Amino acid sequence: MAKRIIVTGAAGFIGSNVIRALNKRQITDIIAVDNLTNGDKALNLVGLTLSDYQDKHVFYDALLKGQLGQIDTIFHEGACSSTLEQDGRYMMANNYEASKKLLHYCQQTGTRLLYASSAATYGASTCFQENATYERPLNVYGYSKLLFDQIVRQALPTLKTQIAGFRYFNVYGPREQHKGAMASVAYHNFNQFMTEGCVKLFGSYADCRAGEQMRDFIYIKDLVAAKLWFFDHPEHSGVFNLGTGKAQPFNDIALTVVNTVRNQTGLSTLSLVEIVQKGILQYIPFPEKLHGKYQCFTQADLSHFRSTGCDTVFQDVTQGVAEYSRMLYAQHQGLQTGKWEP
Missing domain, CATH: 3.40.50.720 (NAD(P)-binding Rossmann-like Domain)
Incomplete structure (x- = not known):
């Protein structure tokens, strides 16, 4: 039965x-x-x-x-x-x-x-x-x-x-697009890169340097x-x-998203230092409303x-986020041609 x-x-x-x-x-x-x-x-x-x-x-x-x-x-x-x-x-x-x-x-x-x-x-x-x-x-x-x-x-x-x-x-x-602000950093980084040509992460906070807050990403x-x-x-x-x-820094997410999309368009892989120097990765001030309410490490x-x-x-991030970014890129291209599927 x-x-x-x-x-x-x-x-x-x-x-x-x-x-x-x-x-x-x-x-x-x-x-x-x-x-x-x-x-x-x-x-x-x-x-x-x-x-x-x-x-x-x-x-x-x-x-x-x-x-x-x-x-x-x-x-x-x-x-x-x-x-x-x-x-x-x-x-x-x-x-x-x-x-x-x-x-x-x-x-x-x-x-x-x-x-x-x-x-x-x-x-x-x-x-x-x-x-x-x-x-x-x-x-x-x-x-x-x-x-x-x-x-x-x-x-x-x-x-x-x-x-x-x-x-x-x-x-x-996949299937997190409806979550708005609560969607993953990988999803937000991808959309920022496609629309603005750059990705944004939180700057330094507490004992963490910019983008070095670490989470267990699954x-x-x-x-x-x-x-x-x-x-x-x-x-x-x-x-x-x-x-x-395994905890990994948010910088790893941004770097993987950027390089996966670059590779999809025939561009070379860049290092973290290079994407910061080129302004592709930008750090924003840590939000005041999250002070004392934020997990810097999980x-x-x-x-x-x-x-x-x-x-x-x-x-890990280099595998999973890369696969996800390729999927998002294919969907993005599909939207441009009218062939998008959920």
């Missing part, structure tokens, strides 16, 4: 990529859940095969009343993901209360829950290990994710089904592959980091993640 899957945040960046990967496995009994107030997100669902679509405002009641049939697994990607959102009541309703409803449903029915947490749970920490000692969120977004992780941890000893949370680090890749294809490994191994529950385990500790046996290989 075919498995019925629910994907919340289905029209979003990660949700749509999860559905795409499931479709490649010939899994099509998928109920997509989202809020399409931003209608542009619907483009992320074009070309995907679904069995139904539910607006998030009616979904939870329908699910809890048993109106959606027998559900094997819920991929819970829906959330308010803006780290700049200050409305705490809105954030907690979307990220905490909604997740609690799903957890309760899964505990009652045996449905599996694979959900999105965030590296924002670590905040000001310099150690990124799934341990309460290191969990110090800097904003209500990070706190909303941490609180649900804590509820899951409390439930783990009595679980009779798989509940696994994944603390995403900095994710980049390619969406690798993130989805890791989640599907857990989908294939229902015996593993818990809260897990999901990054590459790097996933993958010890707990790897202890499950998951052997997903993660691409």
Whole structure:
């Protein structure tokens, strides 16, 4: 019997990529859940095969009343993901209360829950290990994710089904175009380079030199592959980091974007020093509003993640961002010729 899957945040960046990967496995009994107030997100669902679509405002009641049939697994990607959102009541309703409803449903029915947490749970920490000692969120977004992780941890000893949370680090890749300011640095750098001939990064801040703030950047294809490994191994529950385990500076992103596009147009590869000297990479003052609320360094500790046996290989920036930039360039050229496809 075919498995019925629910994907919340289905029209979003990660949700749509999860559905795409499931479709490649010939899994099509998928109920997509989202809020399409931003209608542009619907483009992320074009070309995907679904069995139904539910607006998030009616979904939870329908699910809890048993109106959606027998559900094997819920991929819970829906959330308010803006780290700049200050409305705490809105954030907690979307990220905490909604997740609690799903957890309760899964505990009652045996449905599996694979959900999105965030590296924002670590905040000001310099150690990124799934341990309460290191969990110090800097904003209500990070706190909303941490609180649900804590509820899951409390439930783990009595679980009779798989509940696994994944603390995403900095994710980049296709289908993020609707995210605006919250889209990845790779996406913004590409568009800046194509429109302005230069890319812009934050200047120096705290102990970091210009462009040397370091993050753990993970390619969406690798993130989805890791989640599907857990989908294939229902015996593993818990809260897990999901990054590459390797921090890289934002300068690496900019350099890779610039050189990939240059190579696509037949131009030579440049060094970091050269793109700065030529004004192709420009540094802007670090925003005042982010002072004291910004993670200058993140790097996933993958010890707990790897202890499950998951052997997903993660691409570094020079590989993943290069592939993504080539994809964006092909789309850009398609737009120029009227042959763009989402």
